Amino acid sequence: MGGERRGAPGVLRPRPGDVTAPTPRALPAEVRVVVVTYSPGETLSLFLRSLGAATTAPVAVVLADNGSDDGSVEAAEGPGVRLLRTGGNVGYGRAANLGAAGGDEPWLLVANPDVELGPGSLDTLLAAAARWPRAGALGPAIRTPAGDLYPSARAFPSLGRGTAHALLGWWWPGNPATRAYRLERGAPVEGPTGWLSGSCLLLRRSAFEAVGGFDAGFFMYFEDLDLCRRLAAAGWQSVHVPSAVVAHTGGHATQRDAATARAMLAAHHASAYRYLAAQYAGWRWAPVRLVLRVGLAARGLLGRISPKVGEGAQPTRSADVLERPAG
Numbered sequence: 001m002g003g004e005r006r007g008a009p010g011v012l013r014p015r016p017g018d019v020t021a022p023t024p025r026a027l028p029a030e031v032r033v034v035v036v037t038y039s040p041g042e043t044l045s046l047f048l049r050s051l052g053a054a055t056t057a058p059v060a061v062v063l064a065d066n067g068s069d070d071g072s073v074e075a076a077e078g079p080g081v082r083l084l085r086t087g088g089n090v091g092y093g094r095a096a097n098l099g100a101a102g103g104d105e106p107w108l109l110v111a112n113p114d115v116e117l118g119p120g121s122l123d124t125l126l127a128a129a130a131r132w133p134r135a136g137a138l139g140p141a142i143r144t145p146a147g148d149l150y151p152s153a154r155a156f157p158s159l160g161r162g163t164a165h166a167l168l169g170w171w172w173p174g175n176p177a178t179r180a181y182r183l184e185r186g187a188p189v190e191g192p193t194g195w196l197s198g199s200c201l202l203l204r205r206s207a208f209e210a211v212g213g214f215d216a217g218f219f220m221y222f223e224d225l226d227l228c229r230r231l232a233a234a235g236w237q238s239v240h241v242p243s244a245v246v247a248h249t250g251g252h253a254t255q256r257d258a259a260t261a262r263a264m265l266a267a268h269h270a271s272a273y274r275y276l277a278a279q280y281a282g283w284r285w286a287p288v289r290l291v292l293r294v295g296l297a298a299r300g301l302l303g304r305i306s307p308k309v310g311e312g313a314q315p316t317r318s319a320d321v322l323e324r325p326a327g
Contacts, residue, residue: 029060031107031122031202034099036092037063039070040113043249047113048076055122059109064099066090092198093214093223100205100213108203114249115200124244125202128190136207136236137228139196140244141188141322148315149322150248151182152197153240156229159288162276166299169313184316188242196238198224200246207236220264222271242322265310269300 033051037044044063051059061081065073066089077083086095096110107129109122118140125138132138142150157165164177172178179185183193201224211230214223228238273296280288303310 028058029103029105030057031055031059031109031126032100032103032105032205033059033061033109033111034096035061035063035111035113036066036095036099037068037073037113038066038089039068040072041070042072043114044072044076046116047111048081050115050117051122053119054117055120055126057123057126059122060103060105062099064095066095091216091219093218093220093227094216097213097216100203100208103205106205108205108208110198110201110203112199112248116247116249117200118245118247121244121246122202125241128239128241128244129202129204132192132237132239134235134237135192135239136204136211136231136234137196137238138202138241139238140200140246141240141242141319142197142199143245143247143319144315145249146315147319149188149317149319150197150315151184151317152199153188153193153238154182154195155180156194156225156232157181159276159280163295165313166295170309170311173313174316178313179316182313187321188240190241190243191239192237193240194232194238195225195228196240198227199248204236207231207234210234211236218271218274219267220271221268222275226275245322261307261310262304265303266300269296269303272296 035044035047048061051061059080063073063076063081063083065083065085067086073083084099086098090098100108100110107126109125111117121140125140128138129135139152142152144150155161161177161181164175165181168175169178208227211227211234213227215226215230218226231238273293276292277289280292299309
C-alpha cells in the first residue's frame, strides 16, 4: 500500500449477474489471490466478481483480514474464498505475508479489496510474465475515479528528486521532478521500471519468498517500494504491463472519519522516514536523516491542516492515453 492509492469506480464494473465469485477448480490453483481486508464493505464483493472475468487460470482466494467488523468478509467466505484472520490490525505487509504463506501456487496476486480487475487483466499479467522471465513483480495500469491514469509505475526516488516531489507535487503536480519520478511522459509501455503500486501486484512466489516477502516493519505505505527495491537487489525485475487495466476506487479507509485519515497520514510519513533512513544509514548520513525527520514531520503537520497537502500530487495524464500508440 505504498504512496498514494487511487482508481476508478464503475469504469470496469460488470453488469449484475455477468460474473460470479471464484469457485473451486479441479486443477491445482495457479494463482493465490491475497486480499488484505479491513471492513471493506461492498468493494470486496465487487472485487471478487471482477476476478471471475479477469482470468481463466485456476485461482485460490485468501482474505487476510485485519479485524473487519462490518460483516463483509464473512459474507464473502465460501467456495473458493478462504478467510484468514490475522489477529488484529497488523498492517498491510504483514497481513499479505500471512495470506501468502503455506501455499505452492507459483503466482501471488496481492490486491486491495477496492480494486476492480478489468476483463482478462490477470491473464494479461500472466502472459507478460512469460515474456519477462526475470520479472519478480508485475503491475497493471490503474484508472482513477476522475478517469485519469494513476502513476503506478515509478522510478526509485533519489534524495533530491524525492524532496522536490514532496515540496512541489501537491500544488504543482506537473513539475519536472514529479514527472520524472512518476514517469508521466507519453503513453506507457510494457517493460521494467523502478517500483510498482502494491494496490494490485502480481508476484512470482519464488522471488517473493527469496527476499522474505514484504517488510512487516512498514505498517502501511512504502512496503511496495521497499519490496521492489529488494527484488531489484536480488536480480529480479519489476515490470509494468499497461495492457492490463484495473480500476481502484481508493480512499475507502480514509473516508470513514477524520481520525482515521489523520492516522493514515501519520503512517505514510512514518513509513517514508523508515524507508529513506534505511537508504542513508550510518553516522555520516545522520545530518541527512535529521533533516528528513524534521521535513517529514513538518509536511505531516501541514497535511493535517490542508487535506490537499496530505493527498499529494494528483495524476497528470488521462487514462485515454492507454488507447494511444506508445511513443
